[in-house]
Amino acid sequence: MRREYGAPVSVGGKAEKIKIGLRTESQNEPYYVMIKNRLLQDIPEHMKRMKLGRRYAIITDSEVSELYANNLSRMLNNSGLPTEVFVFEVGEKSKTLAVCEGLMEQMSSKGFGRDSAVIAVGGGVVGDIAGLVSVLFNRGVPYVQVPTTLVAQADSSIGGKVGVNSVHGKNLYGDFKQPKVVYIDPMTLRTLDKEEYAGGLAETVKHAVIKDPKFFDYLENHTEEILRRTDYSLLHLARTNCSIKGSVVEKDPNEKGMRRVLNLGHTVGHAVEKLANFEIIHGFCVAIGTVVALRIANMEIGFPDGDLERVERLLRTFGLPTIVPAGISEDDIIKTTSLDKKAAGGQARYALPTMIGKMAKFGGSYATYVDDGVVRMAIRASR
Ligand SMILES: NC(=O)c1ccc[n+]([C@@H]2O[C@H](COP(=O)([O-])OP(=O)(O)OC[C@H]3O[C@@H](n4cnc5c(N)ncnc54)[C@H](O)[C@@H]3O)[C@@H](O)[C@H]2O)c1
Numbered sequence: 001m002r003r004e005y006g007a008p009v010s011v012g013g014k015a016e017k018i019k020i021g022l023r024t025e026s027q028n029e030p031y032y033v034m035i036k037n038r039l040l041q042d043i044p045e046h047m048k049r050m051k052l053g054r055r056y057a058i059i060t061d062s063e064v065s066e067l068y069a070n071n072l073s074r075m076l077n078n079s080g081l082p083t084e085v086f087v088f089e090v091g092e093k094s095k096t097l098a099v100c101e102g103l104m105e106q107m108s109s110k111g112f113g114r115d116s117a118v119i120a121v122g123g124g125v126v127g128d129i130a131g132l133v134s135v136l137f138n139r140g141v142p143y144v145q146v147p148t149t150l151v152a153q154a155d156s157s158i159g160g161k162v163g164v165n166s167v168h169g170k171n172l173y174g175d176f177k178q179p180k181v182v183y184i185d186p187m188t189l190r191t192l193d194k195e196e197y198a199g200g201l202a203e204t205v206k207h208a209v210i211k212d213p214k215f216f217d218y219l220e221n222h223t224e225e226i227l228r229r230t231d232y233s234l235l236h237l238a239r240t241n242c243s244i245k246g247s248v249v250e251k252d253p254n255e256k257g258m259r260r261v262l263n264l265g266h267t268v269g270h271a272v273e274k275l276a277n278f279e280i281i282h283g284f285c286v287a288i289g290t291v292v293a294l295r296i297a298n299m300e301i302g303f304p305d306g307d308l309e310r311v312e313r314l315l316r317t318f319g320l321p322t323i324v325p326a327g328i329s330e331d332d333i334i335k336t337t338s339l340d341k342k343a344a345g346g347q348a349r350y351a352l353p354t355m356i357g358k359m360a361k362f363g364g365s366y367a368t369y370v371d372d373g374v375v376r377m378a379i380r381a382s383r
């Protein structure tokens with residue numbers, strides 16, 4: 001049954017289902033995000049009913065293989081679903097076409113063909129690589145996401161963007177391809193290291209600021225449980241993040257308009273990430289970029305002082321940085337934002353909220369140009 005966005009859900013034996021109803025040229029059917037603590041053990045039974053293929057290729061990285069993927073493979077095989085695990089070296093460096101090719105060659109050598117399905121078990125890197133493999137392998141086979149990081153559960157497993165990096169930039173080679181189903185077991189986040197978890201919290205705060213003031217209140221009032229990763233808090237983060245991201249991508253599957261709101265904090269965030277040579281994790285850069293964007297919104301469209309203070313405080317409580325690192329200059333940030341692949345005509349655009357929970361619309365668009373002088377002031381105030 002369709003759960004309307006924001007409606008209460010029961011916590012019980014059955015997994016909660018969030019429907020993602022996308023209509024694109026190539027895809028017309030909705031799919032479900034299934035969420036339940038300890039869902040991993042239910043995946044084989046559910047996949048048997050999905051009947052996605054005759055053979056299953058789990059794609060994972062060298063850390064998640066030991067933690068979850070080998071186990072899941074064993075369970076699938078025990079349930080009569082022939083499965084093999086294909087592992088690549090952990091890390092963003094593996095997000096290349098060469099790694100995808102290597103995985104596909106191994107799959108072909110083992111006799112995988114058109115009747116196979118791909119299962120991505122891991123973080124965003126795994127999802128992006130496995131998703132692209134599923135686009136290319138035998139001209140396309142179905143794929144399933146089993147996200148195991150907060151970034152992946154909150155963000156990358158929903159929305160169907162798949163792809164790999166080029167020496168010319170991140171995510172330049174890819175496609176939009178929706179999975180057949182997403183299985184989220186929030187308990188997997190218990191083994192995630194503290195920084196990776198905090199990085200996902202930055203995207204979580206971003207979602208609340210974009211669309212859900214009540215969720216923002218929840219985050220503020222439950223920081224201790226969230227940091228302890230209690231059963232309920234992890235479940236609640238997963239369901240709310242997925243509802244928010246799902247409701248945005250449903251309206252704009254191919255990133256032509258409304259999906260721009262998801263870019264809050266990412267204009268300056270991406271620049272900081274690049275200028276720090278990718279040594280600061282993405283979520284940390286998003287936290288910094290969000291604070292700069294909110295200062296711009298504060299100066300330009302009246303984003304309230306009180307809301308700015310609340311967001312900064314929450315990010316800090318979650319262990320996230322809120323100031324622009326001293327070694328990164330205003331000039332470099334401005335230059336880098338204008339080179340970003342989303343900067344139309346060499347000028348950066350900013351997604352900006354008018355208050356916590358509401359994004360501004362500028363004419364027909366959810367992003368706007370901002371004078372360099374204003375951006376500079378916002379950066380200076382964030383030192
Ligand atoms: N497709 C999209 O829409 C989208 C959106 C956001 C981010 N991304 C991409 O996602 C990537 C970042 O994802 P990420 O942050 O998940 O990184 P990641 O996949 O590299 O995972 C981070 C680390 O956590 C480990 N890990 C994964 N699950 C674990 C668990 N449960 N317990 C312990 N360790 C675990 C991994 O092995 C890795 O070392 C980037 O490449 C980014 O471009 C894509």
Ligand SMILES: [Zn+2]
Nearest residue numbers: 203266282286
């Ligand atoms: Zn992000």
